[in-house]
Amino acid sequence: MQQIARAVALAFNNLPRPHRVMLGSLTVVTLAVAVWRPYVYHQESSSPIVRSIELGKDDIRSLLPEASEPIDTATPQEEEAIPQDELDDKVASDQGLHEYVVSTGDTLSSILNQYGIDMGEISRLAQVDRELRGLKIGQQLSWTLTADGNLQSLTWEVSRRETRTYERSGNGFKMSRETQKGDWVNNVMKGTVGGSFVSSARSAGLTSSEINAIIKSMQWQIDFRKLKKGDEFAVLMSREMFDGKREQSQLVGVRLRSGGKDYYSIRAEDGKFYDRNGSGLAKGFLRFPTTRQFRVSSNFNPRRVNPVTGRIAPHRGVDFAMPQGTPVMAVGDGEVVVAKRSGAAGYYVALRHGRSYTTRYMHLKKLLVKSGQKVKRGDRIALSGNTGRSTGPHLHYEVWINNQAVNPLTAKLPRTEGLVGKDRSTFMAQVKEVTPQLRFD
Template identity: 70%
Template structure:
């Protein structure tokens, strides 16, 4: 062995200097590739993997799960898409109030807790636990209340705002590793105000011209998003908005949307706010279009979970995984999880062939690494429609589907996200709601 090493060393030293430099460089590159190369699970070795398979059970099917080796994941040092600017797509209707950039809002509904709300947006459970321990009242969120929050550059919770009622708002700011609470009480007088107008240009500009604030325009769009495409309203269409505004020293301090009426194409569309903070039509029927939890008919193995703070084990840098990877055979039908419009259907380099669908104004879903695209941009799809066949395109180490859900331009955990459901009011809640509708309807008059 020593004789062989001496022979190799002698042959190397006898090479011309340029050849020695080139050979040394190739050796370094080869070693670097071996160290940085992402691990690929071998199908042959899959049965010996010690960790238990993470199988998602679909509530809509009783079919046995398809168990594949956990080989379906893009390299950890690569993002799932090269360009996030086109999804979720932003336009004039997505404009934020100047001082609200980066603020995420949520209306508390049935079964919500502070933990279930924040963790679906990737906020660490330790932050949630620290807040609840310091301020036990946060365990008592009520239906219809609104919370909002901002994150710091490290993705940690920086500020949480809890609107307990029209008059009381509590804010929790991170200060030196702990949270500090401040309470604001409003003492103004609340008055209902109707603002009406007609389209002369875009809805946003027309609504502002009628006297609506930026925040009120945004609230109207969210309330009506499942009934209307605001980009397709025509000149001359009419609208009437009923808001409850708190007046203090002659100024409007804050407001709450009560009801909306929009007339387009000779037809009236209504939306009324109920006690639970959600909006329903004039008959008490829910406006949201229901979503499926999973984008496939069968159950598939989760090979990589959502992790917005995933670290590259080599570089130590944050390499977020904004969705969930489902390991599945190439050619598996991929379904739209809800009604919507296709906004992207193309090859996205690292994402491979991918599709993005906008549902209403707040929700966008993305489907990546596809083999074949079955839809085109601008096409309307229904829940359960086939939109593609799964594949292994782009930066991928095995056949899988990468699936994401975005809410208000924020990626959330697809497995735990609170999804829209088609629901309505019943019993006493519906009777109380219809009484509110009868009271508000006469106030929704056009100019």
């Protein structure tokens, strides 16, 4: 055997180098095949069924266990609906309409992106009218969305006399411009609360949209549902008249007397409302519902799509991964409108802050508040958990503005502020002009 091995080695060494390399490689492959002999399963069927699914990077992330909302099922909103009342009623034409008053530091992208509108959509909109890049404080935007959350149309009130509308057209938008030539006339409407504020305001000559504007302007001072019979109100409304018909209107100021106390709300040049001293009426919000910030395990995505079914399963809030039992706080002053166990949401709390803002807290372990209870910013309302349709301990947190879910991490939340300097001087001059017109007699 040794002689044979020596003969083979001698013959191998006498071969040219390329041949030695080729023979060595072949030997290694042969040995590998001999050692590795996998068991092959022979399927009886001659036509196996194969399904191939390609997932993108974002889709793969949504399938991880830390993603709390299964993407094959949309969140059952009917189980978590906020109780409605008469003050939530809107004119039929206003259904699905979202409104925003431009404030300091706002841009078109910062406004629309917090509502989940894609940056590509915003870019295509700005290409139609570059002046949209220069929004001014106090101007108003309103828009509607398609069923899949894309922008359908947007209206920009450039001034009292000019309005621009941008309608979806194919993959882009088409702009139309309307210039009003009517005369703006101030009207004072007075009334006494009877059955309800809404019905009494309508009897005084106010339209549904004007009533909504009044409620929003005073939402931080008054709970309109609790006004009593005999309470009085006076409203100064600026209306544009064209050929004897009312085209549009703008709220200038409101005075409401309830329980012998007067409440004022007067519009400033920035489009916001202040009291007679120029102090802001909005109550400040916390950015996060916990004492410290936790890791975001699932982001806000109103157009999240199931990669298998292709159906939209929106994620209308943000998930924070946190240990069970972590204290959850109210982000602002408000009233508890829901505190119960609700199917997919598990133990669930909803707070209403004024009339425009609502926050929701889901998958809780324990509730610390009851429906109808008043809470202050920073109050503990629950302990985080893993209840309902949840795959791990976390808090699902939502912020809604005017019945539209927004991104809690980027939304422009209310903050307590007041006018200063020249802005306050201008406003105080306006107060002296408006206040005498808001008499009850």
